[in-house]
Amino acid sequence: MTRLLPSVNALRVLAAYGAAVLLFVIGEWVHPGFASFGSVTSILLVASFVGLVAAGQCFVILIGGIDLSVPWVLNAAAILLVTTSLGEDGRALYAVAATLGMGALAGLANGIGVVWFGVPAVVMTLAMNGIIEGLALGLSGGMTCSTCASYAPPVIAAAVHDVWLGIPAALWLWLAVIAVVSFVLSLTRFGRVTYAIGNNARAAYLAGINVNLTTVGLYALSGLFSAMAGILLVGFGGQASLGMGTPYLFQSIAAVVIGGVSILGGSGSYLGAAAGAASLTALVSVLLALNMPDYGRSIIYGVVILALLLLYGREQRE
């Protein structure tokens, strides 16, 4: 029996949220205080970084693509932000604009490579990752440049750490992103077109949709979100560091898939991906709370993902 729910498979999304809740419950059980308000919000704050990257990843996965350039777009964004703002609030706006622009540009290049030159998404974004890595390292002298050790401007740090109504600002930002992205995907033309392309690009083309333009736009969005995550991360941590983007690649993909988005494209929602990001971060936190050593965390992380996939991640029979 084929479960042909349009676009959003509500059950998968619910399962993803259920998993997150379950993990918090388990956490509270093994480590009382885990599920306290403060604890939950700080865990979700960490999850928001994954969540932001997952937003961009979600967009491209929905059309059957993928973005492997996340690590270095994120890292380059962090470096660009600190070196452009030099820690000064006055330059913050300009720095943020330049950084987001860089991310969008990288994504644009990815999109053009995929659409115009027919390079498979895996290859194009992988190559772009390398290109950006080379540029970032080269231009910053391996992060030894004089300005590289700058801190993020205080306003950005505040934008991450300030607490309104008990919730960190960055988390508010993520909630806003969840709302906006979900809205766009389910209620706007752009969202409808994205699902159409992910389902059948040829049919979408013959219905008058500009598949190429939309595809390029989606990759640009992905780059934008990676850059955004980089800015917030450097606001969170204070300084940029080498390799800070690496964990976010596989985590963003895992979050999206756990959230019920089909890796083949055409179905799923960002609501689910956000839940996926929350679940994964909660899982890691629970394991940390259990004082589980490094290797155990890795192993259990992988096992849990597999378990969730087996539960509801199976693709329909081809």
Place this chain on the structure above:
Amino acid sequence: MPSDLAIRPHAGPAAARCRPPIAHALGQNAGLILAAVILLLCIAGFAAMFWLQQQRLPGNFEITSTVNNTMPLALAAVGQSIVVLTRGIDLSVGGVIDLTNALAAIWLTGSVLHMAGVSVLIVLIGAVAGLFNGLLVGLGRLQPIVVTLATLSIFQGLAIRVLPQPGGAVPPGYTDVLVNPNQPTALVFLVIAVAGWMALRRSRLGVGIFAIGNDESSAVALGVNAMRTKIAAYMIGGALYALAGLFLAANATAGDATTGDGYTLSSIVAVVLGGVNLFGGRGSAVGAICGAFITTMIVNILFFSHINPLYQSFYEGLFLVIAVVFGALIGRLVRGRR
């Protein structure tokens, strides 16, 4: 016979419609041939650059160290290409190499017999890792990219458990056998790998692998057991990644549980440069080996051209895109002529 479908063109014998076999061989192996050509160009370029710097052509030392350094990637690329041929992908390559590398560093001691046995055991462990992947993909019907993403994490964890800090030691004798620092004898192992590939292509399993990559439902209709074929493909991949881990340990003479991480993406790059189609059904493991060597050659060329090493990734990424675009153009030209 009047019922013969012997419709001949008005001029020339029936065979004139058929193109000469060589034309077919060229067209159908365009990816491999292109990879070989690019490799030769890279070797030539490297030789030229080397000569400009050192006033001599690359000698035994350079060749040996290049071969030894490339062995792990070449083997990993062969394994990845077999998985990719089934229209899958294996992101757990790095994890398996981490694990086997760590095990090798700890277990390779004692007599020759002991070390040989340990090596076989490690390869088997790699195969078991592949079995795990294969069951999830073939039996569980999960998508390869997400399955191997998760198992990567599992294998990495296991590797760290085995060898929490870089260490261990690989006896020099072992290193001499696998990656002899004085002669490029490691090439022998590559020759064996190629022979193995040629045997695979001529086996029922090999035909099944190509069939599934072409069109799984048609392959099943033709009697191919999709599940068993996929499991076998991932197991072969796993065994090869384990071998790569052994070569890596032999080359580095010590173990490191995270040293294999980069091989995941590098093996994909090597496979792509080798002309293997990421959507399955087309390509050759020999191409993947070429792709691995191309990768190393590019690094060497960049080194000898005194480019700021910080920009290395930039040129590698650029090269990858250009190579793929170029290859696609050539492929279209070759087939478009028909």
Place this chain on the structure above:
Amino acid sequence: MTEAALRGMDASASPPDQATAVAAIKVSKSFGGVRALRTASFAARAGEVHALVGENGAGKSTLIKLLGGRLPPDSGTIERAGQPLRLAGPADAAAHGIGTVFQELTLLPWLTVAENLLIGREPRSGLGLIRRARLAPQAEAMLAGLGIHHIDPRALAADISLAERQIIEIVRVLIRQPRVLLLDEPTSSLVEREVEWLFARIRELAAQGSAVVFTSHRWKEIASIAGRITIFRNGAEVGTFTGIDEAEAITLMTGQHVATLYPARAPIPSGASPALELTDASVNGGARISLALAAGEILGVGGLAGQGHRELFLGLFGAPPLRHGSIRIGGKPARIASPADAIHASLGIALVPEDRKSEGLLLPLPVRDNLTLPILSHLSRLGVIRGAVERRMSREMIQRLGIRTPSAAQPVGALSGGNQQKVLVGRWLLAESRILLLYDVTRGVDIATKHEIYELMMRLAAEGKAILFYSSDTEELAQLCHRVLVLRDGRIAAELTPPALTAEAIVAAALHDADSDNAAIRGATGDDAARGAAGDNEARDAVHDEATRGAVGGNITARGADGGGTMRGAGGDSVAMRGARTRGTHAE
């Protein structure tokens, strides 16, 4: 090429061995909510040639899939020589001596012809390894033994033409000497000489005692080779006959009197400037064509498949645009570089493409989404879709066209073929398109819906829409259109208007010089024409097939897009016995 020559052996002579070779007993099969077979029974005897006929959706293809092991029945049994079977797949069926050529070809595109032919039974060396060097010569010998000399065994399956692929698919089954041979629409892509070849092979097999079952829409073929004919309607058998004539068969197949199928033509409003003018365009890089289409006119396009129709229709829609030539819409020059341009309100062109499942509809998405896809910009304010407006418009269109669906939110993939087609047409009505390019819109549609679509076309024309209509059914063209242009080789070979507009005339103009055309079809240039736009080899890889080579009036059945056994009628059946009849008359 007369019927006498084709008849050859009288295959309907009672074979000495009356044993039932293969049978389906009270089998049922449903897909989603639709019952494709309802306790149907069928039996074929050893040594006979048995035809299965029926219109689209009658269940023929599904029955073949059950007998061939591709699908299991929901209930009932399949028997082979009296023994019940549970087949695990076509390979399992092959082990029981049942060989099937399904409608969806199972050639592996990136393997060579030789590799495809010999898969599973490759020549091996002492070590058990395949001797690759022997593949091509052995395949060549096999092909020659069956009388085929023109297909290169070293070519990739993706690089040979559709007809050649069909032949190789048939050969692959024949070389296993099946005791039961099942063929689902085997001649849909073949020209006459190839059909002769196939029938000769069928007769040989039957003479050796094998049972042959095949489905077809071409009455001439059925009459020439079939011994018994089983008629299916609505998922069950109506009866098995020998010596039935076409008219009787049609009545039994459709259950209704045929004469009321086509509605009356409305006159074209006079004086209006042409809605669409095409001047000096080239569809195949060679000859140029020009045409003019008036508002309220139904202009038909006929001819053998592969003569440029697809390029013409896609070109007028900008997908991709035509090389050379100019287009005027409503008297004003128009630049159509993409479907978005064509759809734009200023031009108002719509295309209902050939393969609705792979080119038209987004199957998992709701009916509503599919209906409103091209007009989303109009339905949106600042990018946000106005849900209430969308729901109202789609509800109205569903009612207007009588689309049978539980709700507008139902995934369109769950609808029947006819209703899916209505959704596609409804989409363009919602878009208020003024020029409709309808490409084989009745393919794979049952007769009741066909009638509805004809009436709709007439109504739309009466409302002033301009319709360009391609059909592989010459009778449809003759009955529905005000004028018909017959394409040959990218040129307009003839323009037919009533009273000269008859199915026979269309066929005549299309074939013109049958022998040289057949040779041309075989030769290089013909192949290229048959393959669509020059160099467009990538299109072959796409799910939508290039136009097939069925003779005009036969039923052009390009391979249905991924049937996978889930879609009714396997997406490929279409009616038109009348087409086949006209082909017969021409030949005589």
